[in-house]
Amino acid sequence: MEVSILAFGIAKDIFSGPATSMVLSRGATVGELKAALELKYSRLGLLVSYMIAVNNEYAQDDLVISERDEIAIIPPVSGG
Template sequence: MEIQVIAFGIAKDILGGHQITMELPPAATVSDLKSKLMGQFPDFAKLAALSVAINTSYATDDQEIRPSDEVVIIPPVSGG
């Protein structure tokens, strides 16, 4: 299945843009997405944390992704 992935902050820099299209197997999970991202973009493995939101809610690694879902990568946030 083909999904659209939206990225912010350092994740956007790693992907080289705000949005990319990725191909995942049917019934793929957030964990599958993270593995594929780290395989294609090794700099993701250097981040302290990487969260994924699906349809405006934080997703767990075992959550299934559907082609119509809005998938957003949320990198670690720092500030003061």
């Protein structure tokens, strides 16, 4: 399956755009998505941390994702 990942802040610089797409096996988890992203975009490893949000909620690594989910990468936040 192909999923689209929205990017914000420094992740937009790393993806060279406001989103990227990844091909994952059906039933892939957030943890597998993160591993695939880190393989494709090594600069993610330089960040303090980052989270994945699925349908506007922070997601744990064991969450199973589907093509219909709204997925976003959340680099370290710095509001306020």
